[in-house]
Amino acid sequence: MTAATAPARPAPPRARRLPPAAGPARLLGIELRRSPMLWLLPVLAVLFYVSTYRPAMGNPPFWNIRGGMIQSHTMLVFAPLLAGAGAWVGSRDGRRGLADLVGMTAVPRWAGQVATWAAATIWAELLYLAGVGVLYAVTARQGAWGGPLWWPAAVGAATVAASCAVGFAAGARLPGRFTAGLAALVVFLALAGGAFAIQDNATYAQIWPLNVQGPFPPDSYGIFYPYLPDLAIAQVMFLAGLAAAALGVLGLPAGAGSRWLRAAAAAVTVAGLAAAGTAIGLAGTARVEPHGIVIPALHDAASDRPVPYTPVCSRGAVPVCLQPAYRAYLPDVTAALGPLLRQLAGLPGAPARVTQVVVTTVTSARENGIGFGGPVISGHPPVLYLPLSGLTLPGEGNTPAASFTANLRGQYGTAIVNDLVGLPSGSPAGTGVTGVNFELGPRHAAQFAIANALDQVLRLTGPWSVRPGARPPSRSLPAGTGANGAAASGSGTLAGSGAGAGSGAGAGSGAGAGGGAAPSAAQQQAAVDRFAALSAAARHAWLLTHLAALRAGRIALSEIP
Amino acid sequence: MTAAGIGRPAPELVPDGGTRPPGPGRALTGLRLVRLYLASRRVLACLLVLAACAVALRTALHWLPRTGTFSRQIPLIIEAGAAAAIGVTTRSPFGEPERATGVRLPVLRLGVSLALAGAALGALAAAASAHLAGGTVGLLRDLGGLTGVTLLAAAALGGALAWVGPIGYLAVTLPAVAGHWTSPWAWPARPPHDRGAAICAALVFAAGLAAVTLRGARDAPARE
Numbered sequence: 001m002t003a004a005t006a007p008a009r010p011a012p013p014r015a016r017r018l019p020p021a022a023g024p025a026r027l028l029g030i031e032l033r034r035s036p037m038l039w040l041l042p043v044l045a046v047l048f049y050v051s052t053y054r055p056a057m058g059n060p061p062f063w064n065i066r067g068g069m070i071q072s073h074t075m076l077v078f079a080p081l082l083a084g085a086g087a088w089v090g091s092r093d094g095r096r097g098l099a100d101l102v103g104m105t106a107v108p109r110w111a112g113q114v115a116t117w118a119a120a121t122i123w124a125e126l127l128y129l130a131g132v133g134v135l136y137a138v139t140a141r142q143g144a145w146g147g148p149l150w151w152p153a154a155v156g157a158a159t160v161a162a163s164c165a166v167g168f169a170a171g172a173r174l175p176g177r178f179t180a181g182l183a184a185l186v187v188f189l190a191l192a193g194g195a196f197a198i199q200d201n202a203t204y205a206q207i208w209p210l211n212v213q214g215p216f217p218p219d220s221y222g223i224f225y226p227y228l229p230d231l232a233i234a235q236v237m238f239l240a241g242l243a244a245a246a247l248g249v250l251g252l253p254a255g256a257g258s259r260w261l262r263a264a265a266a267a268v269t270v271a272g273l274a275a276a277g278t279a280i281g282l283a284g285t286a287r288v289e290p291h292g293i294v295i296p297a298l299h300d301a302a303s304d305r306p307v308p309y310t311p312v313c314s315r316g317a318v319p320v321c322l323q324p325a326y327r328a329y330l331p332d333v334t335a336a337l338g339p340l341l342r343q344l345a346g347l348p349g350a351p352a353r354v355t356q357v358v359v360t361t362v363t364s365a366r367e368n369g370i371g372f373g374g375p376v377i378s379g380h381p382p383v384l385y386l387p388l389s390g391l392t393l394p395g396e397g398n399t400p401a402a403s404f405t406a407n408l409r410g411q412y413g414t415a416i417v418n419d420l421v422g423l424p425s426g427s428p429a430g431t432g433v434t435g436v437n438f439e440l441g442p443r444h445a446a447q448f449a450i451a452n453a454l455d456q457v458l459r460l461t462g463p464w465s466v467r468p469g470a471r472p473p474s475r476s477l478p479a480g481t482g483a484n485g486a487a488a489s490g491s492g493t494l495a496g497s498g499a500g501a502g503s504g505a506g507a508g509s510g511a512g513a514g515g516g517a518a519p520s521a522a523q524q525q526a527a528v529d530r531f532a533a534l535s536a537a538a539r540h541a542w543l544l545t546h547l548a549a550l551r552a553g554r555i556a557l558s559e560i561p
Numbered sequence: 562m563t564a565a566g567i568g569r570p571a572p573e574l575v576p577d578g579g580t581r582p583p584g585p586g587r588a589l590t591g592l593r594l595v596r597l598y599l600a601s602r603r604v605l606a607c608l609l610v611l612a613a614c615a616v617a618l619r620t621a622l623h624w625l626p627r628t629g630t631f632s633r634q635i636p637l638i639i640e641a642g643a644a645a646a647i648g649v650t651t652r653s654p655f656g657e658p659e660r661a662t663g664v665r666l667p668v669l670r671l672g673v674s675l676a677l678a679g680a681a682l683g684a685l686a687a688a689a690s691a692h693l694a695g696g697t698v699g700l701l702r703d704l705g706g707l708t709g710v711t712l713l714a715a716a717a718l719g720g721a722l723a724w725v726g727p728i729g730y731l732a733v734t735l736p737a738v739a740g741h742w743t744s745p746w747a748w749p750a751r752p753p754h755d756r757g758a759a760i761c762a763a764l765v766f767a768a769g770l771a772a773v774t775l776r777g778a779r780d781a782p783a784r785e
Contacts, residue, residue: 182642196631
């Protein structure tokens, strides 16, 4: 055997090397390591905690409340700061006088700028999504019913990208020491201007990135029905278009790249502007529906199907059933309405069951306001449909359970009583609308007396008294927010004024036993006191016999035992 | 030639055999120093930004309602912009060499910061104090506090990022204007004659001024 025939020793396997990344990708890696956004991340993390996490923990663990905050609260802080940071990043080459130098590199100028923007945006997005993840994880651990809302997070992520892009474009085109601060200021003013426009009922302003579901309070959507993504889709489209247009503009100058690249940048700019304009146009068609903001062109009918659930119910003569997301509030609701429901149980027209609904009626109000209807009794057997949307829940803004119970009893308890005895009960409850006046004649005197007596006995509206010398209701009834006749009387006046009572004497309908002159305040108070002094069983028995006549206005004050 | 005289300045730079320049010469030197300092801090550009803020405030107040949340929030944002411009001027383009040789820097920092704060107050007050919800007193308190936040941010983050302070502070406290917070540290949300809020704003302004005067703005990070 010679060396010539010796078998060749197999060559050791070469260490496999990853192929070098392409120019823009490699540049992105460098920018990720050197992005000034890294310096701002601790500041942004602290601001996220102060502006979003801490207020969120001060509210009940509802996905809609927490989801709304990661869009509105977080972006109010992040958007101006990220625009400023983006401007600082974008103006780097200009401030250092390197624009010509970096314009001669192998990577086209526009691609390099996009890589720089992408690095800053990636860090900002990572921080935002980490914050969202922590907040949602804590919410899930607190036992929130249902699942997280991702559309507000998507709008927030799009706002992050758009803020960085707009600021970056401003910094790249106008490099300077003051550019970053001014970019932050302009974005801040734009957000404030959007809020001003939306309050001025400008429909196109619905596109405002901090707008979650128009005038709806956060706890009034996304539980009974799916979260309506119509507005969020338009907002994401608007923000993505804005970002694309801002970045595309950077590729238009002659030094940005080849002709094809500049043509692509022009196409991106036009497409971005078209998307943003289309989104604004779509937002102009938005309308308020009971379950959120609907944009017809983007609406999916599947979103109108209610979310199935098994209600949680209390035991008792009149069971109270709530949506399971509100399970923790079942004792409070039962404590607020239980005594009233027991007093009314078995009466004709009295509710045999209480079922929570998301809303009964929704009305738009001025200045981007909204009014929710109060509880409604309907069906056979009668069911009390109870909305809790718009009420301040226990734990929301440090609201104690006792305050929630008192509010529920005062607002809805009196509405239930009024509805049962035949008084108008359509006074809106909730936010935005302050009340209406009802035309009431002397024939309502007995109904008022019974309602006020029940109010007094069951302590629906707290300390109860009749102002000495006040005249009975005869003309108009001042109604407070979500209150009704009994609530108004609870503040010390049964009627608006003596003048109103005087005119009302002749203005009454004259029908039934109550027709004719209005009874005096003393007569009214005496009837209230007589009925309130009865035992619960006696009141119940009298109501069982006379409720139909009372509702029809055929009971006089003197007939009240 | 030996190295014996290497520690002495060149003779042509030391008039009259090493003594300091006479009175008028010193004054001219001082003026030149101030002029160079102002130029290096872009004070003229800052004054232009302050004037633009005043115009923006006057324009905004023309469209805004006289009362309500927006009548307080939007002027506050513009005041924050003016404060941010003041903070940006604290950035030194020279860094360590200037600190090592400039013995009068604290005086210059103090004087320029105070002068710019006064200019901002004057510009904004002249533009719109009669139409502001809080009047001149509210403007003085809010602008002073925001300037203090800016100067503190300049000392902590650097002059180039000083704008993060007032913008971040305002973004956190702006909802308080509608929510009527009671903490005096959220002074924009307090009435203009609230003593606690005024004290807090004054303390922050004094702290910011002291930090920038004694220490100066933090040097720009290498990666910026």
